[in-house]
Amino acid sequence: MASKENSRVEVKNVRSAYGSLCRLLPVISFARRSDIDKYLKMYNVNLESGKFRCAICGDVVTRENIYALIVNGPSIKVICNKPSCQARLTINTPYYAR
Amino acid sequence: MLDKILEFIEHQLPYLRDVISYLLGLASLPLVKFLWTTIKNWFALRDLKRLEKSYSSVIKFAKRNLLELGFLVNKLPDEIVVEIAYKDDRALFSKFRSYLKKNIIKKIKRKECFNIIVFSDMSYDEQIAFIIQKAFESIISYEYEKVLGIDFRESLVLYYSYKFAFLCEKIVGQNVVHLLERKFNKAKFKDIILKLDSKELEERVTLNPPPEVRPLLDRVIIPIIELKNNEIRNVNDLSAIELTRKKMHDLLNKISEERIGIIFIGIKNPDEYLHYIKERIDEFEGILICTRGKFTNLCEYFIKEIGSIFWKELNISRPYVEIFEGDLPSEANKPVHYRYVLIFKQDTIKTDG
Numbered sequence: 001m002a003s004k005e006n007s008r009v010e011v012k013n014v015r016s017a018y019g020s021l022c023r024l025l026p027v028i029s030f031a032r033r034s035d036i037d038k039y040l041k042m043y044n045v046n047l048e049s050g051k052f053r054c055a056i057c058g059d060v061v062t063r064e065n066i067y068a069l070i071v072n073g074p075s076i077k078v079i080c081n082k083p084s085c086q087a088r089l090t091i092n093t094p095y096y097a098r
Numbered sequence: 099m100l101d102k103i104l105e106f107i108e109h110q111l112p113y114l115r116d117v118i119s120y121l122l123g124l125a126s127l128p129l130v131k132f133l134w135t136t137i138k139n140w141f142a143l144r145d146l147k148r149l150e151k152s153y154s155s156v157i158k159f160a161k162r163n164l165l166e167l168g169f170l171v172n173k174l175p176d177e178i179v180v181e182i183a184y185k186d187d188r189a190l191f192s193k194f195r196s197y198l199k200k201n202i203i204k205k206i207k208r209k210e211c212f213n214i215i216v217f218s219d220m221s222y223d224e225q226i227a228f229i230i231q232k233a234f235e236s237i238i239s240y241e242y243e244k245v246l247g248i249d250f251r252e253s254l255v256l257y258y259s260y261k262f263a264f265l266c267e268k269i270v271g272q273n274v275v276h277l278l279e280r281k282f283n284k285a286k287f288k289d290i291i292l293k294l295d296s297k298e299l300e301e302r303v304t305l306n307p308p309p310e311v312r313p314l315l316d317r318v319i320i321p322i323i324e325l326k327n328n329e330i331r332n333v334n335d336l337s338a339i340e341l342t343r344k345k346m347h348d349l350l351n352k353i354s355e356e357r358i359g360i361i362f363i364g365i366k367n368p369d370e371y372l373h374y375i376k377e378r379i380d381e382f383e384g385i386l387i388c389t390r391g392k393f394t395n396l397c398e399y400f401i402k403e404i405g406s407i408f409w410k411e412l413n414i415s416r417p418y419v420e421i422f423e424g425d426l427p428s429e430a431n432k433p434v435h436y437r438y439v440l441i442f443k444q445d446t447i448k449t450d451g
Contacts, residue, residue, distance in 0.1 A: 024175050025209045029182040030225050031217050072212035090236040
């Protein structure tokens, strides 16, 4: 019974995620690694605090291992530079990232 | 008095002319600078537009070629905005344009914008390749996690990226094609995917008489993967997922090795199709029956008939049968019922039980 309920919730989530996905417009910026500080300052992200974890693998992200920054209104997500996490960064990442 | 003034002006005219030309010269400096900046911005705009055009072309390409994935493609954003990019050592940005675009889209199309800032010292061509690859990853990679292994998914993404770049070389440029080609050459399942997308394989394994022109990858493989994926979308049992991946890999391998014959059922008399199957059944270890729409009802008849052929000619009493069934969107985005039936002489493709 419980598993049935879980599956229902999941289907609903997948559909709702796709439903809202088409209403999104990704704005992509390719930044040089030397510009990291500029962007971190712009979005007020303090990686030194150790509070920011990779939205995919959950590891602590620092200035040295940051790969991408996803800013969706007030929510800010960071992705680390592990090859597996780099590969999982897609246009629909905001809906798949934890 | 007037005469005196005119005489003075006439006397001073050469000097005045010098002053005016000097002032004009001074004024033209910012004008030249403005023109130079405009030309530079125009080039920057053109380059940024090329990145955006690559993405929207991927979506168009996917809509055209991956018809059965219409559901996925339609749900993806049909455009992106590239705010900042780098070309050689130049930074390309047009904040005014992106500000305008974002606001217009937000107000008129009611869309939400979100920023992705990628920190990596990529070249301009690598940036285009990145956008193409990420678009295909959004369509293919995440969706088929439970049906295909990571290496196969990666190979599939790289293949479609390379194929797209190859076909749209005018948009993306030759360097991007080479870049994606090099990446695809390193893909683990390169050979299987190339075979599945070849017309030669399609000609050899399709039992229908020609002309059948669309390669099997877009026409049969992707729909089967999609149907299987829909079936096990809510399965969270790891062993079941691994088993499905293995079975799917075996099936793709067997099709690429020409061990499975494929027949498309259409408007002809069912006995005619049965005749095609009987004619070449000895060449293959199994038959894949592909039906859609109203023809799906004929599957039961073919399963029974092929079963009796196996029994009469090969003495196989219980062939392995697997059905991939479900609705997929058609060209007009209306759901169409698909049913693919795999009938195998031996149970070499492991079953769940």
